[in-house]
Amino acid sequence: MQNHEEIFHNSASHIGGILEINKIPKSDFGFTETQHDSYGFLITLTYSFHVVEDTDTVAGGQRISGNHYTSSGYEKTKANYYKYASQCNNEKSEFIKNARSNLVSLFIENKDKNVWVAPTFSYSYNCSRCSGRGQVTCFSCGGSGKKICYGCGGSGSVSEIKSVSDIHGNYEYVKINRSCDSCGGSGRQTCQACHGSGKETCSSCSGHGYFTEYCHIKTIAKPAITYDAERGLYATEVVNYFLPRTNAYLCKVMQPEYTGEAGLNNGDYCFNMKAPITVVEYTVTVRGKEFVEVAVNRVPGILYPPIFDHLLGKVEEQLVDSRRQSRGHILKLYQDIMDHHAINEALEAYREAGDAAKGQKIEAVKSRVHSATGGYISDGFSSTISEDIVNLMSRLAPHSTSWPWWLAGFLCLVLEMVLATHLGYKNISHSDSMTGFDSISAPILGVDLLFVMVMALPVAFLNWLVTRYRQRGVSAMHRPKVYHRKHIMRVIGVLSVAWYLFLVMLYLTHSFAHSEYVGISHYGDTAYTKIVDFTNSNAIIWVEKHVRDWITHLRSYAQKKGLLIWGMVIVGIPMFFMPTIVAWFRRKKNIRWIFVGNLFLPMLSWFLWFVILYLVFL
Ligand SMILES: [Zn+2]
Ligand SMILES: [Zn+2]
Ligand SMILES: [Zn+2]
Structure with a gap:
């Protein structure tokens, strides 16, 4: 457990580091602790128990020895397992006992767990399309094994039209009858679909003649997590800060401990955990303007005041003013502002974006501005300044000329x-x-x-x-x-x-x-x-x-x-x-x-x- 001076010092040096990277001299900023508070951050991990039944059916399939039944035996077994799965009190108390000693890893994992799994069982039934034979009458020839010849339409002979031309480009057509090449004059051909057998493999069961259905029944525990905080300084902000973050991150910076458990009326079961936290509020003064920041345990800041909206405000004004200025003017502006660390990073992002579309360039520049300022910039301001930088550079250093x-x-x-x-x-x-x-x-x-x-x-x-x-x-x-x-x-x-x-x-x-x-x-x-x-x-x-x-x-x-x-x-x-x-x-x-x-x-x-x-x- 850290004391509040330590938390304040760590948080202040985090912001100080980002300001120094951006070449803001130490004399231009300062930090003052205003108040602090200690209370508990509460986590509840609730498990609800469910019976899950799923089946898979395959054509053919292996019979499971000892667990393969007739149709009625299958239904009876299913009912028995289902009944057991919805009770299984011994398995549930075993699960709760194990959970108690692995609570933090279960909280981080946050996944469904198996409480009890029934052995897989199965039954087989005949294919209704082929009645268990695996073969059906050939659709193409109707079972005869022969088909009418495509070449002659069954007549056995074909007629052909030939055209002949002379020097003036006039044409005459001649009709000739001859025996069909495809069937040799018989008018009938062997069916290609069944090769003459009159039968084809049943497409429903792929020729197996039967299906096997496998049934899997199990009892699972589904986790649900809720966060809360005891009454205290910035309690709502602390909960809002941790809600979108991962449980692993929360455990790393907060180290929650088991405090108790309870079975609920509807059969669910919940575990309570508590993380002791110390909240420190302090002011950051940068070039005469004050911002409030709040640090919690090892988290250096949860408010992220937009310090760089203030620091880059002048640059942004110049960029807006330069929109209709001459090239000489904007070139001078470019040379003036490129010394700012965040602006220089943004310009490098513009270079990296190459010939991307304008919207993509702005996004790339914006994300670089965000990382160069450590996130101490508002979303709206970083969008505006990124768009202005891309506009400036599109005039100064276009990608190509048309x-x-x-x-x-x-x-x-x-x-x-x-x-x-x-x-x-x-x-x-x-x-x-x-x-x-x-x-x-x-x-x-x-x-x-x-x-x-x-x-x-x-x-x-x-x-x-x-x-x-x-x-x-x-x-x-x-x-x-x-x-x-x-x-x-x-x-x-x-x-x-x-x-x-x-x-x-x-x-x-x-x-x-x-x-x-x-x-x-x-x-x-x-x-x-x-x-x-x-x-x-x-x-x-x-x-x-x-x-x-x-x-x-x-x-x-x-x-x-x-x-x-x-x-x-x-x-x-x-x-x-x-x-x-x-x-x-x-x-x-x-x-x-x-x-x-x-x-x-x-x-x-x-x-x-x-x-x-x-x-x-x-
Ligand atoms: Zn079949
Ligand atoms: Zn056929
Ligand atoms: Zn023919």
Whole structure:
């Protein structure tokens, strides 16, 4: 048991230590004991006894020798054990006797304890689905072991449609009948589900034919803990302080002792413990302002006065004032306040947070402020100052700069428009290709993608240079961490997707441009130079024919009206602003969004441009 001078001294040196870490000189603070009191902190540990019954059922299962019963024997045994479990007076008094000598560890553990456990017993019953056989009639074939052939629908023969084409692209279809390959002409197949046996394993009991139910009955003691205090100084605050804390912590600082026990009318049983406590109230005077703190036994403080709200109040005022000031002004403020221990810790937390979202940065800074001030700061004040620090640093040392990416995206668009007006349009006018795809899409989209790929690394470097310039004057300890590996992975990811799309596009333009049919005979003759066999579908022929028609219409109309350029303006310009709008609304102003947006949306714009031209103008 400590005396009140000792408790006061320990508590005061705890706060003094935190103030010294924060470089507050010893002459700026002092402590004075005002009053003290000694009384008891009361703990009651009550056990209530319950009978718990649970069963588990398994398909098949092992019979327990000696404890395996028939259905009626099982119910009778269950009733007997249940009756015993709700009494078991000998076991209960044995449990109470043991608890008395282990009270502190039971209090810390605070868990259900077994008082009496009945031996496990079981019974088995037949599966109702298969009546104990373990097998049921095959659902798939109805027990016959045979099924109608999928290939021919039971008829034994199949018909096939072949199409043949000539040099003009005209098609003729021929129907041929032949014997079914799947069933060899019989129209029936062996059932795949039962392999011809007509039976399948019962899914309810997994083929065992029976289930076994195991029953576990036991009597348990459930603990409940209540706290109270004898009348005395700060008794309510002391109870409130210990309520949310662990029992182990309470035992460590309070060392409660057994004081008595009682059986209750409803059968519950309770143990009483008491911890002798000494409460000391004293004042902390920091730079002219007084705060009250209360210490109990080995707990240095239970009130946590917001000393640092006062100490950092001036810094917070300066931060609020600086919101609309010039960079030079806030840089000077930053250099002034970074000497404060808590502020310096907060700035390091800002660095650690790297490119996290603003809310996460504020949380990280706040928790560091809290630990640097030993918790002697109010929740509201630490939130406010953390948000102001993050705002200040977002201006002084931003994580990255977005405009090099906007510039790159804009250059991509300019290049597209130049190609569309000069190269693309000229080529269409003199195109001798079949579809026009190779003269429009390949040079423009291909060069666009290559351009994005080539620009990625220089733009990343430019972004780094600009960001470093914007962070000038800020200590390396406070600049947000850059995760180079993460950025490199992003660039590689985007490059590989772009390269893949480029290859797909080359393949498409190539295959459309060179799909032609060369023949030496006319339609109606017996010798065909090429037979196209689309066994069940004419979709590919249809699409190919109609796409060719669309392109021909589009090409002649665009030649007359110059709609190519107008389409670019109508669809392409809004598309350029789309990444900005999306990034703004989703508050994701990071490079990945902008970069991917500038890569994919121009491609989407090209697609929409074709669709709109066709649907609206033709
Ligand atoms: Zn069964
Ligand atoms: Zn079957
Ligand atoms: Zn068949």
